[in-house]
Amino acid sequence: MHLDRMINLLETIAVAGRPVTVAEVQRATSLPKPTCYRLIQSLVEQRLINEPFNDGKYVIGERLIRIALLGKSDVDVRRCAAPLMRAAATNFNETVFLARFRDSKVEIIHVETPDDPSRAFIHPGLGVRPMHACSCSKAIAAFAEPAFQETILSGSLKEYTELTKTSEAELRREFEGIVKRGFADCDQEIDIGISSVAAPVSIGNIGATFSIGAVGPIRRFGTEYRMEIGEKLKVLSEKVSGAIQLCNVAEV
Numbered sequence: 214m215h216l217d218r219m220i221n222l223l224e225t226i227a228v229a230g231r232p233v234t235v236a237e238v239q240r241a242t243s244l245p246k247p248t249c250y251r252l253i254q255s256l257v258e259q260r261l262i263n264e265p266f267n268d269g270k271y272v273i274g275e276r277l278i279r280i281a282l283l284g285k286s287d288v289d290v291r292r293c294a295a296p297l298m299r300a301a302a303t304n305f306n307e308t309v310f311l312a313r314f315r316d317s318k319v320e321i322i323h324v325e326t327p328d329d330p331s332r333a334f335i336h337p338g339l340g341v342r343p344m345h346a347c348s349c350s351k352a353i354a355a356f357a358e359p360a361f362q363e364t365i366l367s368g369s370l371k372e373y374t375e376l377t378k379t380s381e382a383e384l385r386r387e388f389e390g391i392v393k394r395g396f397a398d399c400d401q402e403i404d405i406g407i408s409s410v411a412a413p414v415s416i417g418n419i420g421a422t423f424s425i426g427a428v429g430p431i432r433r434f435g436t437e438y439r440m441e442i443g444e445k446l447k448v449l450s451e452k453v454s455g456a457i458q459l460c461n462v463a464e465v
Contacts, residue, residue: 218244222252223277226262232270287313290423291323293456298325298425301449305427305442308334311453312342312349312411312424317361319350319424335407337428345370345384346377348399348411352424355391356413362388377402396443397424401431408434412446414454423457425450 239249256262260276302309302325311323320341370379391397396412411426
């Protein structure tokens with residue numbers, strides 16, 4: 214019965230789609246006031262709901278969003294992000310890709326290509342990318358906890374091309390630069406002639422769980438162009454983050 218009531222409270226807060234007061238929750242659930250207040254406090258203590266503005270109004274918490282996100286399949290994430298990515302691919306006239314961090318690896322899970330039939334584009338493929346030599350991985354690694362960064366830096370740093378960064382000092386400097394500008398780039402570090410840029414997608418306080426990027430031939434993806442698209446990707450990453458979180462809340 215106790216669990217049923219807590220689930221009922223969570224569903225009520227999630228369905229509201231906005232911050233709600235305890236009084237509103239109590240009226241919607243018909244629970245006795247003391248019981249409702251006690252359950253709300255328990256949910257706050259477990260970080261399943263939170264009070265973001267300290268104004269007595271509650272929303273679904275980061276912990277519950279994290280739980281929902283961990284259980285969300287790639288299919289679900291693609292469904293949330295694809296419309297935004299498709300619009301970006303058309304707007305940039307470049308290939309746009311989404312990568313996901315899990316099990317200490319980063320893998321590309323979805324790609325949208327430009328619809329301009331006269332445009333030559335690069336398809337990056339799907340699957341795991343090296344943590345030290347791809348923009349989608351570095352965009353996540355740069356914002357990761359120090360312990361995980363140390364794991365990357367102390368591991369085997371394969372040299373894919375003569376431009377691959379394989380020294381700890383180089384990568385530390387690069388991670389610092391990524392954090393400052395808010396996105397990462399890859400200048401032919403995996404394949405000669407192909408460059409990319411990616412921005413981290415942070416989910417609430419969970420951190421950079423995804424990254425969103427663009428890839429193309431080096432004849433277009435010079436340094437200035439990568440910086441330009443990087444700024445646009447920062448804006449896109451916020452939209453993708455919002456879309457994923459909305460899907461999570463709707464499914465909680």
